[in-house]
Amino acid sequence: MTSGQQLRLYNSLGRRIMDFVPSADVVGMYSCGPTVYHFAHLGNMRAYVFADTLRRALRWKAIPVRQVVNITDVGHAVADSDTGEDKIEMAAAREERSVEEIAAFYTKAFFDDTTALNVLPADVYPRATEYVPDMIEFAARLEELGYTYLLPSGLYFDTSKSPGYGTLALLDLEGQREGARVEQIEGRINKSDFALWRTEEPGVRRVMRWKSPWGWGAPGWHLECSVMSMALLGQHFDIHTGGVDHRELHHVNEIAQSEAYLGDGQPWVRFWVHNEFLLMNNAKIAKSSGPVPRLADLVEAGYHPMAYRLFLLGGHYRSQLDFTTNAVDAAQATLRRLAGRVEALRPLPVAETYDAARALLPPEDKVAAAYLEHLDAAIAADMATPKILAALQESLRDTDISAEGLRVVVAAADALLGLGLAGLEVREVDRRRSAADLDPAEVELIERKIADRTQARMDRNWGRADEIRAELEALGVQVTDTPAGPTWELT
Structure with a gap:
């Protein structure tokens, strides 16, 4: 049994x-x-x-x-x-x-x-x-x-x-x-x-x-x-x-x-x-169709390998997944947030089995126990990894869970998902950031600078426009001017 x-x-x-x-x-x-x-x-x-x-x-x-x-x-x-x-x-x-x-x-x-x-x-x-x-x-x-x-x-x-x-x-x-x-x-x-x-x-x-x-x-x-x-x-x-x-x-x-x-x-x-x-692009990836992306291509582009694993686990294994830049960007951002939040909880215990995790839980922490049961129910139900990810993220935001109970829940979820959160450093993940990684204040600063640059260009103040572009590049922001207006992305 x-x-x-x-x-x-x-x-x-x-x-x-x-x-x-x-x-x-x-x-x-x-x-x-x-x-x-x-x-x-x-x-x-x-x-x-x-x-x-x-x-x-x-x-x-x-x-x-x-x-x-x-x-x-x-x-x-x-x-x-x-x-x-x-x-x-x-x-x-x-x-x-x-x-x-x-x-x-x-x-x-x-x-x-x-x-x-x-x-x-x-x-x-x-x-x-x-x-x-x-x-x-x-x-x-x-x-x-x-x-x-x-x-x-x-x-x-x-x-x-x-x-x-x-x-x-x-x-x-x-x-x-x-x-x-x-x-x-x-x-x-x-x-x-x-x-x-x-x-x-x-x-x-x-x-x-x-x-x-x-x-x-x-x-x-x-x-x-x-x-x-x-x-x-x-x-x-x-x-x-x-x-x-x-x-x-x-x-x-x-x-x-x-x-x-x-x-x-x-x-x-x-x-x-x-x-x-x-x-x-809604078509099966196959070598016979021509060059196809490898894991090494993602890493070269700045993504962490675990971002790809997280992207896969974000869908059920029996569901088709469409690989897009936006999807892997979101996975990278989620991985970065998870690594950042878990850093403060280390060292994590070893909780690779249900019984081991149950034994590690503080007896009085009913919230942590409930999360552990959510993890168990999800993996038992034909490996519902999206539900495990959701429970993990919810537990990290929950203010009612004890610190030790949270460590056990995170360790158990990590054992099931295999993301290596017990040792993953934010700096390892943060090789290619996207807008999803930024705080609202950072986004506001970037957009204000872009608006100032746009106004400088309208005023034909090309020197000031170039200065602002340089300031944005120093922040790791690349601006592209299009007929519909400027767009930006993190480099």
Whole structure:
């Protein structure tokens, strides 16, 4: 039994919120990791902040977790297809480096980003290349069981032999067969059939290649997750996470091959938990659409990495978020205010679990206890992080809460949100301020100077106008003259 309110999660398998009750002493949690052929963009990073929040929710409920995050360094073809170039090999050719160098470079970049976003390290980060022999054995077993057929392009899984194929995506089998793919592969029985093994094309020698019963080649992309998760978490485990885009194809195929391999009639994974897309200008962020922003781009522009994490947590993980300058400016301003208010409360206690936080509360502080219950209710209700943020900010303004009670509430909220408030300095955040950060008196001063400059320009007193511009620049204010009048922003 967990303490506090029952943790409930939205299970994509069935599309409903369910009580989460662990099936084992340690919860197995597999999170689809990066294909290390390019830098992860901001949309990619949402999946890891979300999975980290789930881990923090489980920790809050004192539920032990073993998390596996795979590193895809082979097998992922361009456009998620079953034929064509491998993304790693293509990147190696583009950058004139070896596939090993490409994988190592972008794996390190991925870890740099997750560290900057305060994502708790997974227990294991298996590389796909380390498990290819196991993948060959897995595919051979499926062949032995009669689930496959061989084409010149590789060994394919016959989805017509998987009775529940497409259930995760809420597609009937015929609909999935007809609509799953546009890629044309000669000899494929059903459009939804997918490659377990991709053989080399005649006359083309792959850079990464392994000998298999079906010829030289490389594993299909979907195969690695089934093999590595079973090897590291057991044949059945509790939670599989990933972006909502994986729900429609990649995870559907994982389920089909895994349940065919196991053959025990039981669901391979109990809970499938997916985060929604990050949008930019109301369109999904994707590398295929051209250059996309990275966390490093935000940092270079003066934003703190935690401002991006706070921006993500300000929306529910199952809601699409539109990334805008105004939104991240607001997150940066909120982060700065939080850091400023928490500074006076340090040092904060360690309150990572509900029971630990309850034990730390002053017995007489009923206000702090109520806030703690709000935090618990929010995280238990399918990780309602916006409500946790709201409770945190309200508690910092509440004059009825004791100082020690407030420390506990802030520490608990920070443990759930992962913003690192226990050690975050205002000066670290204050690299790029926006108007939202300013006090009303500061805004009034700036606007008065801008009005004086406007009057000086109308009087053709160009020298005075230039002096005022210099005064504004000294305050970190950049003025832009437009046909509609002057505008300003902080630099």
